[in-house]
Amino acid sequence: MPNNTSYSLPKDSKAWQQAVDSIASLLPNDTNLQDFDALQSLPVFALIVVLPNKVSTLDIHEYVQSWVDEQPNWHLVTVAEDADASFVDLVVSDTEPTAENAQRLPFTQSQVFRYLLVPVTDTLMHPAKKTAAAHIIDDQLTTRLRHDLAEAYKSETQANNDEVVDCHILSIGHMLRTHKLACFDMDSTLIEQEVIVELAKTAGIGEKVEAITEAAMRGEIDFDESFAQRVALLAGISTDVLDEICERLTLSMGARTTISALKALGYHTVLVSGGFTYFARYIAEQLGMDEVHANALDIEEGEVTGQVQLPIVNGAKKAAIVQHTAERLGIEMSQVVCIGDGANDLPMMGIADLGIAYHAKPIVQARADAAVNVTGLEGTLYALGYPAFALTK
Template sequence: MPNNTPYSLPKNSKSWQLALDSVSSLLPTGISSADLDALQSLPIFALIVVLPSTSASPVLNVHEYVQAWVDDQPNWALVTVTDDATAERLPIPIADTSTNNGAEQARSITPVSVHRYLLIPTTGALMHPEKKSAAAHIIDEQLTTRLRQKLTEQVNQTADTASTHAEVVDCHILSIGHMLRPHKLACFDMDSTLIEQEVIDELAKAAGIGEAVATITESAMRGEIEFDESFAKRLALLEGLSTDVLDDICGQLTLSRGAKFTLAALKALGYHTVLVSGGFTYFAKHIAAQLGIDEVHANNLDIDSGEVTGYVQMPIVNGERKAMLTAKIAERLGIEMTQVVCIGDGANDLPMMTTADLGIAYQAKPIVQSRADAAINVTGLEGVLYALGYPAPQDSSL
């Protein structure tokens, strides 16, 4: 049972800036640590390792294995990022117990250790953005493989039978610019991101056609069929469904672990938050109200005489529209796209994630994880804060 101790969150953390300043001599002549545009052309990476710290998890000397990897690479330096003790800190309270059946999950977050490093070349060479992205993916794959292998070895030394721990560590390899640039807008997908369910699948279960609709949903989220086509097919199958079940479904939806905590933290940090969903406004507004989200964009559910008609109301909030809405909201608020963070799990989230400064995949399909800037697998939604460069709560009982 989580206690009510607040998470002390640094409001304007200088941790990454201080780490970079400590190795400023490695920067090319004429480039300072405050020049974000110039830093984007350098292969300087934030390395964030997130490891569950439960009693069942073995103790892993992350720094030892990261340092060993760096020692094998010529011309790289590793700097440990420590929390800035002088930064103003915000207490983020644990959410109050709600009446929905996912309240306990919504209140708690995964106990983890978060290890933050700066990875910088000892020769300050410029690098094309595409080459820099490829380098990040290579580092990510090599380090993640090594850490997972070492963790599995430790588990197997204490277990009776061999175990496989494919998702026991998250490694985020991001441009240092993502850590230094202040973000102001966070856009979230809803289904399987802010909540654990796919609402259209829940509607289908109520209509007795759950398996047929779920099959289409999975195919769409894997990117095998276009979202508009899958949306129209699924909605047509719901024709005749009574609206009496809508409130029942709302009451059965469960917030993703850490959702309330994450949204509270982002709001405290001054973010404008948006729910942008390929689902339905009726349910999206219900979820947004629980989380204190600033605005909602989703599809209208066409209803006539107390029944779902199965007709599509245009325009459909598909991947392209999600990206367009994100850009429009940023423009309206006077926020640059370099200050936008987008979080989702499906293929239709990729367009908005790609246009944002930071696209984060949450418990996502493989195609989404491979294209996102960061992928969260071992925590709840609070992993977004770690991908943004923030430390773990000091009180792991949260």
């Protein structure tokens, strides 16, 4: 039987603003703390550290502070939980009973620690330099925490140090803005599979199509070319297998929780996929998303033709869809969040205020604003600045 679980999530937390207010004396005298664009020009960073609960509880503050103590140019300020925050309640139906299958919890229970990194000197910083600084800090601190945590847990078995901790180093403006539009890739983001690979497996050409898909996701070949190559290999597949494939698709860990939370928080949610509308609509319906954009699957006489219907939803088209959707809804691009895992997601992530890589290819993680690796898709919410879920059952 499905297991309905109720969650509480802060709707309108003032914690980040209160933290910024507390450092006013460290900022230039004429800084308007309510002007998010002005704050973007300052090298004030939000630092979010996420650890899955499978990692034993230690004083993570000590590890973070020890790194900061070695950086003479930075102060560390803890972002306190907002005791006055209003909460929204949401109910997520977990279709796989957790009592029988614990690893299929609707999200990865995590520990989330939030800080501000503030420069000792009140200086402005060019956006490009600020982005570079964020990546440098991210690399240094993540490497340090992974090393320290691995040492602390060396008596325990860790399959992969990359699964120990996520560090997000973001401009404080990302935390203070009210985002309204969230756009998600589907394959390997909202769902665990690549649909075109599932189609290929059915046709007995799985290895050929998967190799093309992986090369495209790594940015090694043009997406349009790879898409046409893969679709051509699907010619002759009967429509009878499409529903069977839908039934085989599994939602990513945390997908239901994430979409339910964003909807409760007032977001417009969009599925933007380089896959096919037949499957994308099915997944969007499962999650209760607001709209879907994907490629039509060309079918004649009950079989896939192998022909491509134009225009292909490639990286550029994904970005155009996001921009047009925001314009149609009267939403500024500074209020848009995009989440994906492949190279063809980079254009839409690049025009959004916040681009989040989810268990992504290295090229995507390197260029994203934040990269989620140690949690399910609910790590998106942590990268947006929300604290860990308050769970009630």
